[in-house]
Amino acid sequence: SKQQIGVVGMAVMGKNLALNIESRGYSVSIFNRSASRTEEAIAENPGKNLVPTYTIEEFVDSLETPRKIMLMVQAGAATDATIQSLLPHLDKGDILIDGGNTFFQDTIRRNEELANSGINFIGTGVSGGEEGALKGPAIMPGGQKEAYELVAPIFEQIAAKAEDGEPCVTYIGPNGAGHYVKMAHNGIEYGDMQLIAESYDLMSRLLGLSVDEMADIFKEWNEGELDSYLIEITADILTHKDDETGKPLVDVILDAAGNKGTGKWTSQSALDLGVPLPLITESVFARYISAMKEERVEASTKIKGLDVQPFEGDKKELVEKIREALYFSKIMSYAQGFAQLRIASEEYGWELNYGEIAKIFRAGCIIRAKFLQKITDAYANNPELKNLLLDEYFNEVTQKYQKSVREVVALAVQAGVPVPTFSSAIAYYDSYRSADLPANIIQAQRDYFGAHTYKRKDKEGIFHHDWYTK
Ligand code: NDP
Numbered sequence: 397s398k399q400q401i402g403v404v405g406m407a408v409m410g411k412n413l414a415l416n417i418e419s420r421g422y423s424v425s426i427f428n429r430s431a432s433r434t435e436e437a438i439a440e441n442p443g444k445n446l447v448p449t450y451t452i453e454e455f456v457d458s459l460e461t462p463r464k465i466m467l468m469v470q471a472g473a474a475t476d477a478t479i480q481s482l483l484p485h486l487d488k489g490d491i492l493i494d495g496g497n498t499f500f501q502d503t504i505r506r507n508e509e510l511a512n513s514g515i516n517f518i519g520t521g522v523s524g525g526e527e528g529a530l531k532g533p534a535i536m537p538g539g540q541k542e543a544y545e546l547v548a549p550i551f552e553q554i555a556a557k558a559e560d561g562e563p564c565v566t567y568i569g570p571n572g573a574g575h576y577v578k579m580a581h582n583g584i585e586y587g588d589m590q591l592i593a594e595s596y597d598l599m600s601r602l603l604g605l606s607v608d609e610m611a612d613i614f615k616e617w618n619e620g621e622l623d624s625y626l627i628e629i630t631a632d633i634l635t636h637k638d639d640e641t642g643k644p645l646v647d648v649i650l651d652a653a654g655n656k657g658t659g660k661w662t663s664q665s666a667l668d669l670g671v672p673l674p675l676i677t678e679s680v681f682a683r684y685i686s687a688m689k690e691e692r693v694e695a696s697t698k699i700k701g702l703d704v705q706p707f708e709g710d711k712k713e714l715v716e717k718i719r720e721a722l723y724f725s726k727i728m729s730y731a732q733g734f735a736q737l738r739i740a741s742e743e744y745g746w747e748l749n750y751g752e753i754a755k756i757f758r759a760g761c762i763i764r765a766k767f768l769q770k771i772t773d774a775y776a777n778n779p780e781l782k783n784l785l786l787d788e789y790f791n792e793v794t795q796k797y798q799k800s801v802r803e804v805v806a807l808a809v810q811a812g813v814p815v816p817t818f819s820s821a822i823a824y825y826d827s828y829r830s831a832d833l834p835a836n837i838i839q840a841q842r843d844y845f846g847a848h849t850y851k852r853k854d855k856e857g858i859f860h861h862d863w864y865t866k
Pocket residue numbers: 404405406407408409410428429430433468469470471473474475477478495496497498522523524525526
């Protein structure tokens with residue numbers, strides 16, 4: 397008999413996803429370019445309804461039609477190679493699903509190319525890491541809607557469930573929409589992580605709190621507005637000790653951040669679309685400057701900040717202000733990220749549903765957080781909302797917390813503690829709420845040196861001034 401679905405790629409993600417699908421009562425064919433991983437998956441999981449296959453022909457032939465094939469291989473050239481090896485064996489109406497971290501433009505291209513051969517192609521974001529893949533990820537599928545309907549029952553079963561029981565998966569939109577939303581999710585993840593890192597830095601360098609004290613503070617924060625996976629794991633991370641030295645593990649981990657490029661893609665797309673995305677972009681740059689460890693160590697011996705007195709105010713009060721600043725800045729980041737989704741949706745014709753997107757982020761994925769419900773509510777109140785800051789709840793809470801961000805950023809700047817995302821958050825807030833910005837000077841300069849022309853505030857038309865004659 398034939399299997400109901402196939403998974404290609406038996407590295408950690410593919411294997412766990414196959415096990416997740418199998419655990420919901422499906423029979424799953426598995427295939428991997430090198431046989432050893434397939435053998436390993438079978439050996440590790442005796443008694444499961446996983447069917448190993450060792451050639452592409454055998455794999456394709458083992459599946460019910462229309463075939464449902466999920467790819468979990470390295471993004472990029474490996475995904476193209478895998479698709480090319482499958483293609484000659486597929487029939488019209490088969491459904492290929494790419495669950496890798498694929499660049500959305502690749503998905504747009506593959507969707508179009510495969511549609512010409514009558515093959516449905518779904519590009520889907522899968523978030524939650526290896527644990528999520530096994531127990532329930534957030535899933536962001538894009539592609540032919542009719543094809544998605546055929547796999548929707550499986551996806552709804554394997555997806556994470558939110559508190560109200562709803563599965564964290566929804567049809568996102570045509571072609572690259574799902575991978576775009578996954579990319580934006582990862583960008584937002586970069587911002588959230590950097591904001592937490594800056595909060596930690598302020599508590600450590602400005603307030604001199606110990607790692608244990610900070611663990612308790614993050615734990616407490618996780619009970620309130622900031623309730624989220626990343627705050628929760630940060631609290632836990634801070635409790636771990638190094639086996640060798642007995643020191644807090646964070647104190648022996650090298651402060652040079654890596655990245656796999658999804659944050660960079662998010663910022664590049666923002667630049668392409670002309671959307672301001674400063675906070676996430678600062679968080680990408682913060683990783684880059686962190687990676688320049690040697691250069692920073694050398695610079696630290698040559699470039700001095702000011703000598704400042706240690707903080708003498710009420711530490712508890714300042715910790716609460718940092719918490720408010722963090723929540724404020726997180727809201728700025730999501731306001732920017734969701735504004736980018738709106739412009740991308742218009743540009744690519746995706747008709748994204750922002751409230752539904754926030755909803756599927758509520759569980760399973762790395763940015764899962766209680767406050768996402770507020771975003772869902774905001775778009776339920778007004779599906780055309782231009783910016784989250786215009787929503788009543790977000791408007792109120794950011795107005796209330798702005799005082800804390802201003803104070804925290806001022807203190808940090810004086811003390812020489814870098815807060816690129818906190819300061820970017822307040823700058824965005826002040827720019828967005830400014831009826832007048834100094835771009836009149838920019839326009840005058842552009843007209844001055846390049847005759848680029850300008851518009852006037854008081855009348856219609858395009859103007860050029862003869863700057864060279866007084
Ligand atoms: P990897 O990204 O490490 O990819 C390894 C898999 O790709 C192996 O099955 C490997 O086969 C296959 N592969 C590599 N090159 C080729 C090729 N040229 N032709 C055919 N197959 C090839 O595995 P992960 O499990 O970490 O991730 C799988 C996908 O899921 C990736 O796109 C990743 O970005 C994405 N993802 C990963 C997450 C994570 O937390 N790790 C989270 C969310 C998404 P072989 O064994 O033969 O080398």
